[in-house]
Amino acid sequence: MTIVVHGRDQTRREVDVNTRDSLMLQLRPLKVGVIGVCGGNAVCGTCHVTVRPDQWDLLEPIDEYEEEMLETLPDRQPNSRLACQIVYTPALDGLELTVATRI
Amino acid sequence: MxxxxxxxxxxxxxxxxxxxELPYDRPPLSKEFLTGVFDEDDFRLWSADRITELRVELRxxxxxxxxxxxxxxxxxxxxxxxxxxxxxxxxxxxxxxAPRRPAAFVGLDGVHTLRSLADARALRDALRTKPGPVVVVGGGFIGGEVATSAAEQGLDVTIVEGGGNLLPSVLTPGLSRPLERLHEASGVRVICGRTVAALHGQGSVESVELADGTRLPGGIVVLGLGGxxxxxxxxxxxxxxxxxxxxxxxxxxxxxxxxxxxxxxxxxxxxxxxxxxxxxxxxxxxxxxxxxxxxLGTTVPYRDVPFIWTDQHGTRLQIAGVTYGDEVRFVDGGPDTEAYLALVRRGPDLAGVIALGRMREFQKMRRLLSDPPRWQSVVAGTPDLDTLGAQA
The missing domain is CATH 3.50.50.60 (FAD/NAD(P)-binding domain)
Structure with a gap:
């Protein structure tokens, strides 16, 4: 299973994901800008990514805690998500994410 | 700003x-920064450029x-x-x-508190270079997280907590017991109900003396006694x-x-x-x-349902609302299980949710706290479990 990550450093990487951990936990060792200061509680916004628009519907809907956090992000886009709230499932094979600019 | x-x-x-230091976030200081998952730049709040952009004079x-x-x-x-x-x-x-540092514990090298990035750097370096053992004084949030980080790096760790259980400010004994077992299963000794009387050593700390006279060897001592x-x-x-x-x-x-x-x-x-x-x-x-x-002149009433979390040995403890109410009831698991979900009652209402290793269930129950429902309507339909008071 592979997802594609466009890092803050303009790199494109194909990343093997195999577990059911959140994408935040799986992406943060790559050091491409997904950090997760709050450890996956959806309260810090440091794992902000955008999802390729045509893949949006593959993801579980945004819950109210993620929504509350996203609302506070000045650079939120219509396709913004928190990577800590995306649990990897086989249906997400080929998912393409772009790490949001950190302000 | x-x-x-x-x-x-x-x-x-x-x-x-x-x-x-340029402003930084503190939660990683006792966790990912100590274990090396994060570099300092990962949790800076502002870069120098951002400060200029915001036109903030930072002194x-x-x-x-x-x-x-x-x-x-x-x-x-x-x-x-x-x-x-x-x-x-x-x-x-x-x-x-500012971290509490009793006068009796001042003067020896190897005794750490943890609040600032400088504190965390010193502790991280000690955990990497010194053989330990590590004695963590205080079984609160910082104590438990530092113990976790040190044990992950293969060090011998003991937590000494003066209260009757870990996290006594927020957890009853029954809620704390699974956390204590989690530490022990990960190789951390937990000593509750005994206080530290003195630290001993020649220049650098070598042992920790408990009030009952017990001496624990300790090359690194971390004081997690609150602030x-x-x-x-x-x-x-x-x-x-x-x-x-x-x-x-x-x-x-x-x-x-x-x-x-x-x-x-x-x-x-x-x-x-x-x-x-x-x-x-x-x-x-x-x-x-x-x-x-x-x-900015757009005042709205202040609303906050307190929420805290801690990660210890790969398991997450989450707490929302109040922890000490009139009754605490497990709705899933209990003092003898690895994970649990517990609810807190205050008066006739649900007032708190506490979960160990039950993240999804916690988020669902936590949602209720923004408009607290009656206790009876929440616990109705759950099995007639013993309340914590009866088990603790």
Whole structure:
């Protein structure tokens, strides 16, 4: 299973994901800008990514805690998500994410 | 500062900080930073460029030393620039807490507290270079997380907690027991109900003496004994002080134009009338956002359901609302299981949710707290479990 990550450093990487951990936990060792200061509680916004628009519907809907956090992000886009709230499932094979600019 | 600029505030903004470092987030200091998952740059709040962009004057290594609310002046001092005075129209006090370090535990090398990035660097380096053993004094949030980080690096670790169980400020014995077993299963010894009498060593700490005479070998000692609000500099300000700066519901102090937020704010809670001081990262954020709105003239009532979490040995403990109510009831798991979900009752209502290793269920129940339902309607339909009081 592979997802594609466009890092803050303009790199494109194909990343093997195999577990059911959140994408935040799986992406943060790559050091491409997904950090997760709050450890996956959806309260810090440091794992902000955008999802390729045509893949949006593959993801579980945004819950109210993620929504509350996203609302506070000045650079939120219509396709913004928190990577800590995306649990990897086989249906997400080929998912393409772009790490949001950190302000 | 971010909120103010984002919402069009054009006036001058100054931040005074005793810390020499560019502002950073603290939660990783006891976790990912100690274990090497994060570098310092991962949890900086602002880059130097961002500070310029925001047009914020940031005075680092500068300590606020006095407040004159009549003249609206803050006295500050720094080693580099000496004494100075800053005028303000509005002032936000956010000096936080300083770690408690009893006089008896001062003077030996190898004894750490953990609050600042500098503290964390020193502890991280000690955990990498010294053989230990590690003795963590205090079984609170910092203590449990430091013990976890040290054990992950293969060190011999003991936690000594003077109370009857780990996290005694928030957990009853029955809620704490699974956490204690989790530490023990990960190789951390947990000693509760005994206090530390003295630290011994030649120059550097070598052993920890408990009040009952037991001696534990300890090459690294971490004091996790909580913090005291940094309000000494406000003693002659005329503000109401006692375990923090008293504020009204909206975080305003009694002085015109002066707010207090974060760990030092002791806020009047409208629901109970009590003064409440929270040392939660999430509350500090919420309070900052609230005050920013107030400064911009768009005041809304302050609302916050307290929320804290801690990660220990790969398991997450989450707490929302109050922890000590009139009744605590497990709705999933219990004192003898690895994971649990427990609810707290206050009066006739649900008032708190506590979960160990039950993240999804926790989020569902936590949602209810923004408009607390009747206890009976929540627990009806759950098995007639023993309440914690009966089991603890």
């Amino acid at each position: 971010e909120s103010l600029r984002e919402n069009g505030f054009e006036g001058a903004l100054t931040v005074v900080d005793a810390d020499p 680092l290594s500068t300590r606020a030393v006095g407040l004159d609310t009549a003249r609206r002046r803050v006295a500050v001092r720094s080693a580099a620039d000496g004494a100075d005075e800053l005028a303000y129209d509005r002032l936000v006090l956010a000096t936080g807490v 005291a609000p940094e309000t000494g500099w406000l003693d002659r300000s005329g503000l109401q002080l006692s375990d923090g700066v008293h504020t009204d519901e909206g975080l305003r102090t009694r002085a015109e134009g002066v707010y207090a937020i974060g760990d030092i704010a002791r806020r009047r809670d409208s629901a109970t009338g009590a003064l409440v001081r929270l040392q939660h990262w999430t509350s500090a954020h919420r309070q900052a956002a609230h005050v920013a709105r107030d400064l």
